[in-house]
Amino acid sequence: MKVAKFGGTSLANAEQIRKVCDIVLADPDRKIIVVSAPGKRDRNDTKVTDLLIALAERYLAEGEAEAELAAVVERYREIARGLELSEEIVDVIEADLRERLKLDRSRPEMFMDALKASGEDNNAKVVARYLQSKGVAASYVNPKEAGLLVSDEHGNAQVLPESYEYLRTLREREGILIFPGFFGYSPAGELVTFSRGGSDITGSILAAAVKADLYENFTDVDSVFSANPNMVKNPQPIEKLTYREMRELSYAGFSVFHDEALIPAFRAGIPVCIKNTNNPSARGTMIVFEREPNGNPVVGIASADGFVSIYVSKYLMNREIGFGRRLLHILEDENLSYEHIPSGIDDISVILKEDRFDAEIEKRVVERIRKELAVDDVVVQRGLSMIMVVGEGMRHNVGTTARAAGALARAHVNIEMINQGSSEVSMMFGVQAVDEEKAVRAIYEEFFQSGPEKKHALEKETVTNR
Numbered sequence: 263m264k265v266a267k268f269g270g271t272s273l274a275n276a277e278q279i280r281k282v283c284d285i286v287l288a289d290p291d292r293k294i295i296v297v298s299a300p301g302k303r304d305r306n307d308t309k310v311t312d313l314l315i316a317l318a319e320r321y322l323a324e325g326e327a328e329a330e331l332a333a334v335v336e337r338y339r340e341i342a343r344g345l346e347l348s349e350e351i352v353d354v355i356e357a358d359l360r361e362r363l364k365l366d367r368s369r370p371e372m373f374m375d376a377l378k379a380s381g382e383d384n385n386a387k388v389v390a391r392y393l394q395s396k397g398v399a400a401s402y403v404n405p406k407e408a409g410l411l412v413s414d415e416h417g418n419a420q421v422l423p424e425s426y427e428y429l430r431t432l433r434e435r436e437g438i439l440i441f442p443g444f445f446g447y448s449p450a451g452e453l454v455t456f457s458r459g460g461s462d463i464t465g466s467i468l469a470a471a472v473k474a475d476l477y478e479n480f481t482d483v484d485s486v487f488s489a490n491p492n493m494v495k496n497p498q499p500i501e502k503l504t505y506r507e508m509r510e511l512s513y514a515g516f517s518v519f520h521d522e523a524l525i526p527a528f529r530a531g532i533p534v535c536i537k538n539t540n541n542p543s544a545r546g547t548m549i550v551f552e553r554e555p556n557g558n559p560v561v562g563i564a565s566a567d568g569f570v571s572i573y574v575s576k577y578l579m580n581r582e583i584g585f586g587r588r589l590l591h592i593l594e595d596e597n598l599s600y601e602h603i604p605s606g607i608d609d610i611s612v613i614l615k616e617d618r619f620d621a622e623i624e625k626r627v628v629e630r631i632r633k634e635l636a637v638d639d640v641v642v643q644r645g646l647s648m649i650m651v652v653g654e655g656m657r658h659n660v661g662t663t664a665r666a667a668g669a670l671a672r673a674h675v676n677i678e679m680i681n682q683g684s685s686e687v688s689m690m691f692g693v694q695a696v697d698e699e700k701a702v703r704a705i706y707e708e709f710f711q712s713g714p715e716k717k718h719a720l721e722k723e724t725v726t727n728r
């Protein structure tokens with residue numbers, strides 16, 4: 263049995279949905295189908311999830327949002343017409359949205375999640391209806407009734423372990439099951455969404471629960487590439503990645519697959535395949551426990567902007583017991599999580615996501631660090647990008663850091679910080695956001711375009727993350 267997830271771009275309009283259904287019907291093992299909300303039809307389009315956020319925001323602010331509601335309903339109307347479905351499904355969707363708008367607005371996060379999730383929920387109903395119209399035994403599955411239980415952190419849910427047992431019973435159901443991605447229900451029965459892009463997580467949970475032979479993740483590119491194709495022209499496709507490599511890469515900016523989506527499949531030992539809805543015969547990228555080395559220590563280079571660094575220095579910091587704990591405690595009091603902590607003898611930097619660190623929080627945090635930790639200096643630097651260089655082969659390969667740093671120096675990119683990840687399969691460079699693309703291209707050229715003479719032939723062992 264296979265679980266197949268189709269992303270927003272794969273379901274953006276009627277033509278795409280027809281392709282998806284052809285793919286589903288082409289393989290009888292594709293039994294559980296996870297769908298996203300309709301995504302962008304072209305570069306300048308808006309995803310239905312973003313239309314729904316706009317709808318919820320306006321309704322929360324003004325108690326009225328007819329234009330925003332109409333924009334969402336129109337997307338489904340266009341799809342229903344293109345699929346030659348009766349208009350009745352559009353009425354059902356509009357009625358559903360109007361019901362959701364009646365929910366308690368005094369709890370904006372709950373209200374927002376209910377609206378956001380309608381994108382996948384209604385799309386799952388459309389896809390099921392279309393398959394039924396073709397005489398296929400397909401049915402929509404409601405995540406509540408199926409037992410997809412999640413924590414109650416709105417917009418950032420985590421699956422609860424008991425879900426797996428409930429969801430396992432999906433195996434026994436007849437026909438093709440169309441399951442909406444992106445949300446589950448808290449034990450109190452409230453709808454809660456995963457973070458953005460979270461339909462990938464739903465697919466992984468279901469694949470783990472039903473012990474699928476394969477989790478297929480259909481998107482709009484032939485494979486995962488060794489660098490973001492929006493930054494590097496024709497980057498090398500990747501045939502195979504280990505779970506650990508993919509987790510590092512997706513965490514660090516490969517938006518093609520959600521970084522939290524790997525864990526359920528990994529724990530259950532389910533291989534993941536990233537494939538293209540628009541070119542299903544392309545082999546795609548397989549994500550597995552281990553892969554053969556290919557002579558290149560680096561498999562991919564990811565990047566993301568929007569980071570801030572808090573640099574703290576204090577003479578003899580290394581001898582002060584509890585310094586790190588007290589520093590992190592200050593962040594914990596502000597409900598801040600951190601991303602990286604490169605450190606030296608007398609200094610330490612804490613890297614955070616910038617969007618959660620506004621000027622007010624910054625002032626409080628800096629004051630407390632100065633006062634409570636009696637430091638020599640504390641400097642906040644905003645506008646940073648993190649470049650992550652990833653590859654299992656880096657564990658056995660001396661000199662990878664020097665090659666990457668050399669490439670950055672030649673491209674005149676100033677390195678603000680380096681963190682050789684403890685996982686040994688990644689290294690991180692902090693650079694100014696303006697230099698992000700230049701940095702990615704420079705490292706890409708070093709490891710993927712410099713000719714065979716530069717490739718390290720040292721990597722002998724099978725790379726593994728078992």
Ligand SMILES: Nc1ncnc2c1ncn2[C@@H]1O[C@H](COP(=O)(O)OP(=O)(O)O)[C@@H](O)[C@H]1O
Binds near residue numbers: 269
């Ligand atoms: N390294 C990469 N390899 C492949 N695609 C990437 C990479 N980095 C970023 N992307 C982008 O991810 C996109 C697919 O992800 P997403 O838009 O979330 O798709 P979906 O709608 O299928 O969920 C691709 O179109 C591509 O622009």
Ligand SMILES: N[C@@H](CC(=O)OP(=O)(O)O)C(=O)O
Binds near residue numbers: 458
């Ligand atoms: N529609 C949701 C969830 C999702 O996974 O979407 P997509 O498959 O289009 O990335 C979002 O936009 O966040």
